[in-house]
Amino acid sequence: MATAPLISDEAASPEVAAVFADIRATRGTDFINNFWRVLANDPATLKATWERLKEVMSTREGGLDPLTKELIYVAVSVANGCTYCIHSHTAAARARELTDAGYADLLAVIGMAHQTNGLATALQVPVDEVFQV
Amino acid sequence: MATAPLISDEAASPEVAAVFADIRATRGTDFINNFWRVLANDPATLKATWERLKEVMSTREGGLDPLTKELIYVAVSVANGCTYCIHSHTAAARARELTDAGYADLLAVIGMAHQTNGLATALQVPVDEVFQV
Amino acid sequence: MATAPLISDEAASPEVAAVFADIRATRGTDFINNFWRVLANDPATLKATWERLKEVMSTREGGLDPLTKELIYVAVSVANGCTYCIHSHTAAARARELTDAGYADLLAVIGMAHQTNGLATALQVPVDEVFQV
Amino acid sequence: MATAPLISDEAASPEVAAVFADIRATRGTDFINNFWRVLANDPATLKATWERLKEVMSTREGGLDPLTKELIYVAVSVANGCTYCIHSHTAAARARELTDAGYADLLAVIGMAHQTNGLATALQVPVDEVFQV
Amino acid sequence: MATAPLISDEAASPEVAAVFADIRATRGTDFINNFWRVLANDPATLKATWERLKEVMSTREGGLDPLTKELIYVAVSVANGCTYCIHSHTAAARARELTDAGYADLLAVIGMAHQTNGLATALQVPVDEVFQV
Amino acid sequence: MATAPLISDEAASPEVAAVFADIRATRGTDFINNFWRVLANDPATLKATWERLKEVMSTREGGLDPLTKELIYVAVSVANGCTYCIHSHTAAARARELTDAGYADLLAVIGMAHQTNGLATALQVPVDEVFQV
Numbered sequence: 124m125a126t127a128p129l130i131s132d133e134a135a136s137p138e139v140a141a142v143f144a145d146i147r148a149t150r151g152t153d154f155i156n157n158f159w160r161v162l163a164n165d166p167a168t169l170k171a172t173w174e175r176l177k178e179v180m181s182t183r184e185g186g187l188d189p190l191t192k193e194l195i196y197v198a199v200s201v202a203n204g205c206t207y208c209i210h211s212h213t214a215a216a217r218a219r220e221l222t223d224a225g226y227a228d229l230l231a232v233i234g235m236a237h238q239t240n241g242l243a244t245a246l247q248v249p250v251d252e253v254f255q256v
Numbered sequence: 257m258a259t260a261p262l263i264s265d266e267a268a269s270p271e272v273a274a275v276f277a278d279i280r281a282t283r284g285t286d287f288i289n290n291f292w293r294v295l296a297n298d299p300a301t302l303k304a305t306w307e308r309l310k311e312v313m314s315t316r317e318g319g320l321d322p323l324t325k326e327l328i329y330v331a332v333s334v335a336n337g338c339t340y341c342i343h344s345h346t347a348a349a350r351a352r353e354l355t356d357a358g359y360a361d362l363l364a365v366i367g368m369a370h371q372t373n374g375l376a377t378a379l380q381v382p383v384d385e386v387f388q389v
Numbered sequence: 390m391a392t393a394p395l396i397s398d399e400a401a402s403p404e405v406a407a408v409f410a411d412i413r414a415t416r417g418t419d420f421i422n423n424f425w426r427v428l429a430n431d432p433a434t435l436k437a438t439w440e441r442l443k444e445v446m447s448t449r450e451g452g453l454d455p456l457t458k459e460l461i462y463v464a465v466s467v468a469n470g471c472t473y474c475i476h477s478h479t480a481a482a483r484a485r486e487l488t489d490a491g492y493a494d495l496l497a498v499i500g501m502a503h504q505t506n507g508l509a510t511a512l513q514v515p516v517d518e519v520f521q522v
Numbered sequence: 523m524a525t526a527p528l529i530s531d532e533a534a535s536p537e538v539a540a541v542f543a544d545i546r547a548t549r550g551t552d553f554i555n556n557f558w559r560v561l562a563n564d565p566a567t568l569k570a571t572w573e574r575l576k577e578v579m580s581t582r583e584g585g586l587d588p589l590t591k592e593l594i595y596v597a598v599s600v601a602n603g604c605t606y607c608i609h610s611h612t613a614a615a616r617a618r619e620l621t622d623a624g625y626a627d628l629l630a631v632i633g634m635a636h637q638t639n640g641l642a643t644a645l646q647v648p649v650d651e652v653f654q655v
Numbered sequence: 656m657a658t659a660p661l662i663s664d665e666a667a668s669p670e671v672a673a674v675f676a677d678i679r680a681t682r683g684t685d686f687i688n689n690f691w692r693v694l695a696n697d698p699a700t701l702k703a704t705w706e707r708l709k710e711v712m713s714t715r716e717g718g719l720d721p722l723t724k725e726l727i728y729v730a731v732s733v734a735n736g737c738t739y740c741i742h743s744h745t746a747a748a749r750a751r752e753l754t755d756a757g758y759a760d761l762l763a764v765i766g767m768a769h770q771t772n773g774l775a776t777a778l779q780v781p782v783d784e785v786f787q788v
Numbered sequence: 789m790a791t792a793p794l795i796s797d798e799a800a801s802p803e804v805a806a807v808f809a810d811i812r813a814t815r816g817t818d819f820i821n822n823f824w825r826v827l828a829n830d831p832a833t834l835k836a837t838w839e840r841l842k843e844v845m846s847t848r849e850g851g852l853d854p855l856t857k858e859l860i861y862v863a864v865s866v867a868n869g870c871t872y873c874i875h876s877h878t879a880a881a882r883a884r885e886l887t888d889a890g891y892a893d894l895l896a897v898i899g900m901a902h903q904t905n906g907l908a909t910a911l912q913v914p915v916d917e918v919f920q921v
Contacts, residue, residue: 125380126745126921127758154386158372161379165759168766171843172372175836179364185357191324192365198328199369199773201511202335204603204736207376208369209513210387213525224318226526227564231312232325234508234567236332236341239291239305241503241598243340245467245496246294247258247475253287254343256791259479259655260492298493301500304574311570332507334777337470337869342779346791359792360830367774367833374769374864378733378762380741389525391646392788392878393891420652424638427645431892434899437707438638444703445634451623457590458631461597465635465906468601470869473642474635476653490584498591501578502598502607505557505571509606512560513524519553520609522658600910603736608912612658625659626697629910633700636906640731641899644866646874657912686918690904693911704904711896717889723856724897727863731901734867739908740901742919756850763844764857768864768873771823771837775872778826779790785819786875 130163138166142173149177156211190219194229201233263296271299275306282310289344323352327362334366396429404432408439415443422477456485460495467499529562537565541572548576555610589618593628600632662695670698674705681709688743722751726761733765795828803831807838814842821876855884859894866898 132155135143142163143155162169180192187195193216200208221229265288268276275296276288295302313325320328326349333341354362398421401409408429409421428435446458453461459482466474487495531554534542541562542554561568579591586594592615599607615625664687667675674695675687694701712724719727725748732740753761797820800808807828808820827834845857852860858881865873881891 125382126742127379128921156384156387157381158376161381162375164755165762167843168375168759168763171840172375172766175840176368176372178832178836179361179368183357183361185355186361187327187358187365191327192361194320194324195327195331195362195365196369197511198331199335199366200373201507202332203370203373203377204510205373205377206513207381207383208373209511210383210525214387222318223563224316225320227567228312228316228319228325229328230508230511230564231567232320232328233332233511234504234571235309235312236329237336237507238500238504239309240333240336240338240341241467242295242301242305242496242500243291244336244338244470245463245475245499246260247472248290248294248340249258250340250343251289254289254347256793259476261655297489298496300577301493301497304577305500308570308574311566330777334773337776339779342777343791356829360833363774363777363830364833366777367770367837370773371766371770374733375762375766377736378729378741378765380738389527391648392875393645394788422650422653423647424642427647428641430888431895433710434641434892434896437710438641438899441703441707442634442638444699445627445630449623449627451621452627453593453624453631457593458627460586460590460594461628461631462635464594464597465601465632466639468598469636469639469643471639471643473647473649474639476649480653488584490582491586494578494582494585494591495594497578498586498594499598501575502595503602505575506599506602506604506607508561508567508571509557510602510604512526514556514560514606515524516606516609517555520555520613522660596910600906603909605912608910609658622696626700629697629907630700632910633704633903633907637899637903640866640902641895643869644862644874644895644898646871657914659911688916688919689913690908693913694907700907704907708900708904711893711900715889715893717887718893719859719890719897723859724893726852726856726860727894727897728901730860730863731867731898732905734864735902735905735909737905737909739913739915740905742915746919754850756848757852760844760848760851760857761860764852764860765864767841767844768861769868771841772865772868772870772873774827774833774837775823776868776870778792780822780826780872781790782872782875783821786821786879 125157125161127161127164129157129160131160135163136166139163139169142166142170145177146173158207158211190216190221193219194221194225197229198233198236202237258290258294260294260297262290262293264293268296269299272296272302275299275303278310279306291340291344323349323354326352327354330362331366331369335370391423391427393427393430395423395426397426401429402432405429405435408432408436411443412439424473424477456482456487459485460487463495464499464502468503524556524560526560526563528556528559530559534562535565538562538568541565541569544576545572557606557610589615589620592618593620596628597632597635601636657689657693659693659696661689661692663692667695668698671695671701674698674702677709678705690739690743722748722753725751726753729761730765730768734769790822790826792826792829794822794825796825800828801831804828804834807831807835810842811838823872823876855881855886858884859886862894863898863901867902 146155147153193212196212200212280286326345329345333345412421413419459478462478466478545554546552592611595611599611678687679685725744728744732744811820812818858877861877865877
């Protein structure tokens with residue numbers, strides 16, 4: 124159903140193979156998920172996207188922890204209606220030990236945020252001065 | 257610019273006044289932000305929205321901490337393009353001691369998520385079996 | 390702030406003037422709102438959009454009444470975050486005698502729909518067989 | 523394909539069972555659709571969502587009728603691209619005796635609203651003074 | 656899975672048959688894709704949509720070429736998360752001789768635009784004066 | 789109104805100053821637009837975003853021309869409702885010699901695409917087999 128073919132390990136160019144190898148080394152697993160296999164149709168975008176993702180999701184001093192980042196990723200993906208992204212980042216959050224209570228909270232906040240977004244937009248609520256930088 | 261008037265304390269019905277009082281008591285401040293003042297045109301929706309928000313944003317055992325919830329709220333609001341919500345929840349996250357590095361991380365993840373959402377949707381990437389429950 | 394100039398009556402070409410005249414005759418008012426004045430930069434799109442809008446919003450046997458159509462219009466505009474459209478169609482609904490209770494209901498349903506949309510999308514709820522044609 | 527399991531009647535906790543019983547009594551049918559069965563993984567969100575939905579969709583004096591509310595619900599769901607919600611609320615509107623002409627009108631308005639939303643946003647049309655409260 | 660039945664050639668009313676005939680003549684193929692077969696449940700919307708689409712996608716002096724129009728169509732469809740539209744307009748762009756390098760560019764720009772859209776919205780960047788008309 | 793301060797040349801760290809210098813050299817102008825000045829609060833994201841943007845918008849053999857890329861950028865930004873992005877990329881397209889007829893076509897296609905996206909999503913039109921890879 125994809126609009127471009129999945130690139131297998133056999134069909135990978137050296138440039139693609141190098142990115143796949145880095146994904147495997149970074150994540151400590153042999154598994155390459157479909158997103159990267161489809162993106163591999165354009166090695167330049169594959170490489171740029173992976174390298175930026177690796178940097179963004181890695182931990183920097185004083186920054187957010189990996190689980191929090193995955194929760195933000197899920198929240199954006201739900202709002203954008205991206206089926207693939209919802210599945211992959213919910214799985215990633217679970218792999219980072221998201222508890223059942225944490226997942227319940229994630230869903231409750233997502234639902235609440237959509238509701239108040241809808242109401243604030245419908246009412247065109249003016250921004251309070253104290254919220255401005 | 258709102259599509260309905262802001263309800264002042266003087267114009268508040270007893271039902272609205274009771275919600276405003278609970279907002280003040282729960283948050284420990286006299287300030288009522290515009291969202292609630294506009295919503296107050298319909299006391300029933302004001303009350304239901306506030307009570308659910310209070311419950312969702314309060315901490316339950318094993319659940320997410322208040323700052324993480326605000327970050328999720330910001331992420332949803334950005335994806336939905338809700339100007340009011342972006343301002344109010346960014347301010348709320350700052351009030352919950354979001355650091356500069358944490359805010360930088362929030363933005364980086366939001367940017368990355370939008371990019372990969374766009375790519376995954378454009379390519380209609382099929383969901384990997386391992387991501388399904 | 391528009392990305393193209395507003396076309397005044399004086400600057401209108403004969404083709405644009407004819408559409409403006411039809412808007413005035415159809416609506417029984419001399420007022421031409423900004424949407425049409427900006428769209429008038431392209432007479433072909435102005436004409437096609439106005440003629441289709443007039444047809445869609447007119448009443449056909451067994452079809453929806455004018456107020457219901459405006460409420461649907463507001464709901465779509467909120468979901469798309471279109472500031473101009475929210476203002477103009479909320480005003481149009483008010484002009485078609487939307488009551489305060491009706492407007493309160495409109496907002497309550499919009500808020501609820503956004504919340505359950507968010508939850509259903511987050512959970513990727515499978516469609517029940519009975520809902521399929 | 524859901525990101526959480528469907529909760530059967532047998533697996534329902536007493537709190538979930540009570541909500542399911544209220545859904546059945548309110549709707550006069552034994553059928554519980556998947557949305558509630560997935561939401562039941564978090565009894566607190568299930569209960570809050572159902573109780574608010576029941577209130578919002580019930581008729582209040584001077585408010586909107588049930589069919590109009592379902593049409594608004596469909597319109598929001600289309601704009602948000604929520605597959606589940608489009609199916610379930612289109613079915614609900616049909617069950618509330620939406621005619622073929624009414625459904626045709628609903629679609630025509632939804633299409634028109636998306637088109638003019640896109641144009642107004644692209645052109646950043648300034649809001650006319652008369653549309654402001 | 657559609658919310659309305661597909662209308663076959665046999666089931667087509669004269670009004671629908673005339674539109675189908677025009678689609679076939681304009682495109683030089685016997686194939687009628689599902690979008691038109693579902694839209695055919697409402698002959699008035701089918702006719703208005705097809706005639707406007709034909710006009711918009713045809714070439715006018717000094718205007719955009721057909722391939723560029725299809726790329727814009729894909730970009731909008733991705734942002735709106737419209738699965739059907741992504742598939743049909745990606746196929747249409749391919750039929751208009753979109754190269755692999757061109758498709759790679761399309762995806763790269765779509766990904767980049769979503770990322771900077773997310774960042775600009777999150778930061779509520781004020782519009783520079785030079786960008787205003 | 790931004791949620792973070794604009795970074796002036798005087799306040800720029802050496803890392804930020806280097807990116808600003810590259811923007812000026814690449815574009816052949818002294819002007820740095822607000823997007824980069826706000827993004828400069830996080831030098832890492834500023835640098836990564838600028839370098840990827842520069843690569844994506846530059847011309848590669850067999851790829852899309854610069855004007856077409858700007859049109860795609862505008863189309864995505866409209867669908868996402870990003871006011872800043874609509875203004876800046878419409879200006880960029882104009883600077884790349886977008887004609888009035890070309891801009892009219894861009895708007896007409898954007899409007900049409902939103903309309904048919906709304907209709908295809910509302911009707912949940914199944915993807916034709918011929919459109920699948």
